[in-house]
Every structure is written in structure tokens, then in C-alpha cells.
Amino acid sequence: MTVAHAAELIRTARSGLALTGAGVSAESGIPTFRGEGGLWTQYDPIKVASIEYFLADPSAYWKVSKDRGRVALAARPNGGHYALAALETSGRLVAVVTQNTDGLHQDSSTRNVIELHGSGRHVQCLDCGNREARSEVQARLDVEMPPRCRLCGGGFLKPTVVLFGEPLPKAAIQQALTLARQADVMLVVGSSLVVYPAADIPAVAVRSGAQLIVINAEPTPFDELAAVVVRGKSGEVLPEIVALIDG
Numbered sequence: 001m002t003v004a005h006a007a008e009l010i011r012t013a014r015s016g017l018a019l020t021g022a023g024v025s026a027e028s029g030i031p032t033f034r035g036e037g038g039l040w041t042q043y044d045p046i047k048v049a050s051i052e053y054f055l056a057d058p059s060a061y062w063k064v065s066k067d068r069g070r071v072a073l074a075a076r077p078n079g080g081h082y083a084l085a086a087l088e089t090s091g092r093l094v095a096v097v098t099q100n101t102d103g104l105h106q107d108s109s110t111r112n113v114i115e116l117h118g119s120g121r122h123v124q125c126l127d128c129g130n131r132e133a134r135s136e137v138q139a140r141l142d143v144e145m146p147p148r149c150r151l152c153g154g155g156f157l158k159p160t161v162v163l164f165g166e167p168l169p170k171a172a173i174q175q176a177l178t179l180a181r182q183a184d185v186m187l188v189v190g191s192s193l194v195v196y197p198a199a200d201i202p203a204v205a206v207r208s209g210a211q212l213i214v215i216n217a218e219p220t221p222f223d224e225l226a227a228v229v230v231r232g233k234s235g236e237v238l239p240e241i242v243a244l245i246d247g
């Protein structure tokens, strides 16, 4: 019933907006941050992923990122990513706003991806600003910890992602909020919705009259605001929704 109800709402959407979190990439093999087996159940996020700790000692971040990066760089989109791309192609979604930095929405051909927390596919030197591909750096982490800039030879390298304590890219959050205000359907997939300002997106959409759909493996603080809550795996639920719409 709930999947059919979600499909019915999405079928008639003309300015739908999706917000995704780590859960949409879980079936691509990338561990989530919270919930069962989440990264923050093993590490203190402030110690390994805040800008304050990074500047004091980049190694703590890079030691965790070495494993996570290897998995993320090898990951491929799953059925959930492709289903969201299909919903954009058929005009139901105008964009996918993501908290993820793995690039899998772009890899699955979603055209309008808004990355609230940046991209994990590049790194930047904190001294000279030189950018390198994250995959290049991955190759030398066994012998260079923390990795340093190849151009100036001294600067620490930081992935172009938003760490705790850093501002989100202004253009991304403003574009996402504008689309949230215009959304007729707000589809949240695979997010615990506990991190702000990302969680402002569904809040603004609902306040502006959007129907909220939450597809998540565990309860979220927004479930009671939702027209539909689907408790399940996005890699299974989203393709089912697309199949019902394409009927």
C-alpha cells in the first residue's frame, strides 16, 4: 500500500525534489554514518571529520578516509540511483539534492545534482589551492600519510567535502531551498535527517505545501510530517515505484 501510495504521488509530480543521504548508497557498498554499522558508531565524527581537528592533524581524517575512499571510489550506482535518474528524465523530479559526496548520482546520469556537502572525488591543497583527483591521492596513501600537495610540495590536501564546522557551498544550499519552496513532492531517500542545514530542505518544502515522502530503513524525525513513509531499502523500493509509474 505505501509503495503504491508513494508511486501515485510521484506519478503526478511536476516539480518534485529528492534529497538523498548515505542510505541511498548503502546498497552500493558504502557504509552509512548512523544507524546499523554506521561510521559514527566506530569513530567520533568531530575527531575524524571536523575542520578544527583536520587542521590540527589531517592524519586522523585521512586514516579513516583511506578505507572509506577506497570503497567509495570503487562503488557503482545501484537501482535506487538509476530510479531517481529515471524520475528526473520523466519530468517528475527537477533535481536530486544530495548530502553524499560519492558522485554516484552523476554516474547514474542524473543531470541536475546539487551536492550540499561537496564532492569526494577531488582534493585541494590548503596552501596553494592546487586541485588533484582523489583517486590519484588514494594510490599514494600507503606511503604518504597525510598526503601532501605535489605542486607546492608542502601543503596538506583536503577533499573538497564539507567537514563539520565548515559552511555549506552557498550556491548549493540556496538553489536547494529555492527548489524546495517550489516542490509539489519532496522525496527523502536514505537519510537520518539529523544534520542541518540539509534537513531544512524537507522542512521548507513541507511548509511550502509539498507532499513529503520518506523512504528510509529506520525511523526519522520527519516521519510524522510525511504523507507516506516507506520502511525499506531504496535500491528495491525506488525501482518498484518507477515500475508502478511506468505501469
Ligand code: APR
Residues within 6 Å of the ligand: 020, 021, 022, 023, 024, 026, 027, 032, 033, 034, 035, 036, 038, 045, 099, 100, 117, 189, 190, 191, 192, 193, 194, 195, 215, 216, 217, 218, 232, 233, 234, 235
Ligand atoms: N535504503 C534506505 N535507507 C537506508 C538504507 C537503504 N539500503 N541503508 C541505510 N539506510 C538509512 C539508515 O537507516 C539511516 O537512517 O539511511 C540513513 C542514513 O543516515 P546517515 O548515515 O545519518 O546519513 P545522512 O543522513 O546522509 O548523514 C548526513 O551527516 O556525517 C554527516 O556529512 C555526513 O552527509 C552526512 C550527513
Ligand code: ZN
Residues within 6 Å of the ligand: 125, 126, 127, 128, 129, 130, 149, 150, 151, 152, 153, 154, 155
Ligand atoms: Zn600546494
